[in-house]
Every structure is written in C-alpha cells, then in structure tokens.
Amino acid sequence: MTTSEAIRHRRSVRTFDDNTLNAEILEQLLNFARAQTNPYDIPISWFLLDAAKHGLRSPVITGEHTYMTGKLKKVPHGEEAFGYSFEAVLLYAETLGLGSTWIAGTMNRGAFERAVSLQEGEAMPCVSPIGFPASKMSLRETLMRKGVRADSRMDFRALFFRDDWNTPLSEQEAGALRGPLEMVHLAPSAVNKQPWRVLVQGDKIVFFEKRSKGYVGADGWDLQKVDLGIALAHFDLAAREAGLMPSFTPAESRDLNEDGLVEIGTFVCINPDRQ
C-alpha cells in the first residue's frame, strides 16, 4: 500500500475488535516512529502504552487495548512537528491494517501524562488508540461521525488557490499538484475544521493556517498547528511519491497576516507543471 493509498483508505477508527496486538507488530510500529524525522528536526519520544496497566480511557473509543502517543519539548513549531511525525506513523499503522484516531480532548489526560512522565516544559499534544478495527462501528461512533460530518470535507476550491485568494484552484486545474493537494484535502483535523489554506504560486506551494476560536492555550500552544503538521505530512509524502522532490522552508513570522491567516511554510517542487 502506498502512502497515498493509506491516506485514501484512512478514517478515524473508534470501535476496535477487542484483541491485543502481538509484540512483533508493536515493535515494528515503535521502530518506525523512532526512525521518523520531521521538517523541523524536533525530536519526539514515542510510547506504546497498555491501556489497562496505565488506566487509559477515552469515552469515544471501545474495544482498544493499546494507545500510542509522543512527547516533545514545548518549542516553536512543536505542534507542526508533532502533527507531521505522528501522522506519518499513523499512516504506516494503516498500511499494517491497524486503525487509529487522533485524540486531543476526549481522554483521561492526567493518566496519559503520568504514563509518559510528562515534565514541566514538555507537551503530549495528542494520543491515539491502536488496534484492529471491529467489523461494525458502535452507535456512538456512528453518531460522532455524523456530529462532525467526518465523511465530508470543504469544497476543494475553498481551500486551495492560485496566485491570490481571489482565484480558487480546482482539482482539474492543479496539474501535477493535483494528487498531493487531494491528499491534503483528505487529511484529518480536530473537529474536522480543516484549518489549512494553500496558495500555489508557480513552483511554490505556500501553507497557511486559518484559525478558529478556542484552539490556542494560555501558553500560546495551538492545537490547529497540529492539524497543519498533518497537512504538511500528507503533501510532502504524496509529492515525494509522485517524484516532485518537495523541499520545505518554515515561515519566519508566526503572526496573523493582513488576510487574517498565519503563514506556516512553503514547499518548492521540481517543475510541478512540466511533469
């Protein structure tokens, strides 16, 4: 399964089959995670945790025995780095047939933070259950998906633009970037808000964050930047797979610009329209 196939196949899984995972598959996952880098070169420590041993729970998840998470220092760009790396890991899990769900809120966070010995100055932004999906979704899962309209995404032309914000870009007009941008379109985000906006300017693909209210903590830590990290991973991995040789430069400023957006960073791809 390619990464793009894993992205198309992925959905949040909240109902698991109640089986424990064998040591071999857990080790495979942990080794993959430990080998991950991210465009910010921010180190992340990874954990696979036994739910019963640590008393880990999420009211929206059933039939799970294992959770995965990571922790990192609260440094600038930590959110994007975590989003990028954890999504790469969860997409790898998908290729192994394992289901997952990004969880930032619906969990007994204290128990998770104790399980990873979270220290002052560190963050554990999100966790995910890991296991084989049950054959049928629980009623709660079905209702949750309806609640956030999890099966739909905003119109492509409301998210992707060419040259300026007055010129929406359609899938058909995206040329060689169509595949990687479709992968961004399919990305998961907190409450399915899809806070990414992308401007294509020649061979530059510039990512922005359109903030919703209520996601930035008192310390400035911004959950929607985790969503942006996920989108960067989807673009980067799919563009690499398509031979576009993307290279990424983070934006210098983290402030809202005159359009009310935060610039996140720019990919340059090799001759995207001449491929």
Ligand SMILES: Cc1cc2nc3c(=O)[nH]c(=O)nc-3n(C[C@H](O)[C@H](O)[C@H](O)COP(=O)(O)O)c2cc1C
């Ligand atoms: C950063 C982040 C945080 C999330 N937090 C939660 C959460 O606390 N509880 C939950 O049930 N789902 C959570 N989700 C899952 C989203 O609701 C889900 O990705 C979105 O509705 C799209 O559905 P899909 O993943 O099935 O495509 C989170 C997703 C992301 C990316």
